Amino acid sequence: MFRSFFLALSILGVFSMVVSAQSVSDEAKKLHFSSIVMDTHDDTTQRLLDPKFDLAVRHTDGNIDIPRMRDGGLTGIFFSIWISGKTLGPEAVKKALDQIDAVRETVRKNPNDLVLATTAADVRAAKKQNKIAALMGIEGGHMMGNDLAVLRTFAALGVRYMTLTHMENNEWADSSTAKPEHNGLTDFGKDVVREMNRLGMIVDISHVSDKTFYDVLATSKAPVFASHSSCRAICDAKRNMTDDMIRDLAKNGGVIQINYHVGFLSQAFQDFEAAHPEVRKELNAELKKRCGDDEACSDVTGQQVVREFMKAGKLPRVDWTAIVDHIDHAVKIAGVDHVGLGSDFDGAGMPIGMEDVSHLPQITDALLKKGYSDSDIRKILGENTLRVLAEVQRLSQSMNK
Numbered sequence: 001m002f003r004s005f006f007l008a009l010s011i012l013g014v015f016s017m018v019v020s021a022q023s024v025s026d027e028a029k030k031l032h033f034s035s036i037v038m039d040t041h042d043d044t045t046q047r048l049l050d051p052k053f054d055l056a057v058r059h060t061d062g063n064i065d066i067p068r069m070r071d072g073g074l075t076g077i078f079f080s081i082w083i084s085g086k087t088l089g090p091e092a093v094k095k096a097l098d099q100i101d102a103v104r105e106t107v108r109k110n111p112n113d114l115v116l117a118t119t120a121a122d123v124r125a126a127k128k129q130n131k132i133a134a135l136m137g138i139e140g141g142h143m144m145g146n147d148l149a150v151l152r153t154f155a156a157l158g159v160r161y162m163t164l165t166h167m168e169n170n171e172w173a174d175s176s177t178a179k180p181e182h183n184g185l186t187d188f189g190k191d192v193v194r195e196m197n198r199l200g201m202i203v204d205i206s207h208v209s210d211k212t213f214y215d216v217l218a219t220s221k222a223p224v225f226a227s228h229s230s231c232r233a234i235c236d237a238k239r240n241m242t243d244d245m246i247r248d249l250a251k252n253g254g255v256i257q258i259n260y261h262v263g264f265l266s267q268a269f270q271d272f273e274a275a276h277p278e279v280r281k282e283l284n285a286e287l288k289k290r291c292g293d294d295e296a297c298s299d300v301t302g303q304q305v306v307r308e309f310m311k312a313g314k315l316p317r318v319d320w321t322a323i324v325d326h327i328d329h330a331v332k333i334a335g336v337d338h339v340g341l342g343s344d345f346d347g348a349g350m351p352i353g354m355e356d357v358s359h360l361p362q363i364t365d366a367l368l369k370k371g372y373s374d375s376d377i378r379k380i381l382g383e384n385t386l387r388v389l390a391e392v393q394r395l396s397q398s399m400n401k
């Protein structure tokens, strides 16, 4: 009886409609898998520090591993080198170097799947060889220990961007999530930006205060990007960018890489969290139960718990289509040449339907359905990021002549 019931449903097309709610058209698959697909911000590096974690194996937790990157058609990924902004000085430098080593060792151990990339040409070559390009970005200027020699060492090891601050101010730049101390960038902060231009490192303005952002635009000779920020007009978070900022970033030739974090995508989610601190407490208690003090575990499990809470109605539901809303808004404000993808995978709360990197082709499908052209979609998926990378490199070469 059940069989005939389901047969009847499938004949009616109802069943196929239900299961294909997130299906991807053949046209979208063809476009997606032939495109350069970049992700400019990924926190999986924390997991790479665990000798038991193997990126080559398909995992049921977290957002990233090689099999799922293949499923998602990812061409290039910026592994974020991150430590808390409260850790400073030589310890911060040492921890950053450990993470750079972890990324490089992961590439060395997976030569059939990964290749270290530092230029746009490297990424295109990786695509041709059917490999995934691994790039690196430093998330927080505190890791250079106020020393340009350390910045130069990071660049020599292959790091291609630095987010000037994390959640805290450092000694030369104000963060968006701390009380302003420096009125933006200090004179040394401007030297850091100039040295990054010379070294061919992209200046990343995610996390910095609005004033720091404008000081960067006035100082940098090269285009800059926001490696993982979304639109403040849709969700009023300090970590997101106002329409004016997005417009000015575009004038500079830069790119806003849309962040998939539920708290940056949805105003309803943000408002609810602010109004209900007890839910955050319940969430943290649940996390403590599952992870103890293990930070890497908290990063990957935290978002699972958030999604469980959303599905149970304890938090407002945020669906993956909100990512497309932010992309579409940024395109309307800045033009299609200035928008890209910066997931924050393995470091933030992913929305329902974007549980991991394998879901990326849905974005291509959704943009096609919205009427975007193939070439515009390719720009958003990765070509804009490669343009900035190439532009920054070109300027660096001209400064070093």
Ligand SMILES: [Zn+2]
Pocket: 139, 207, 228
């Ligand atoms: Zn971040």
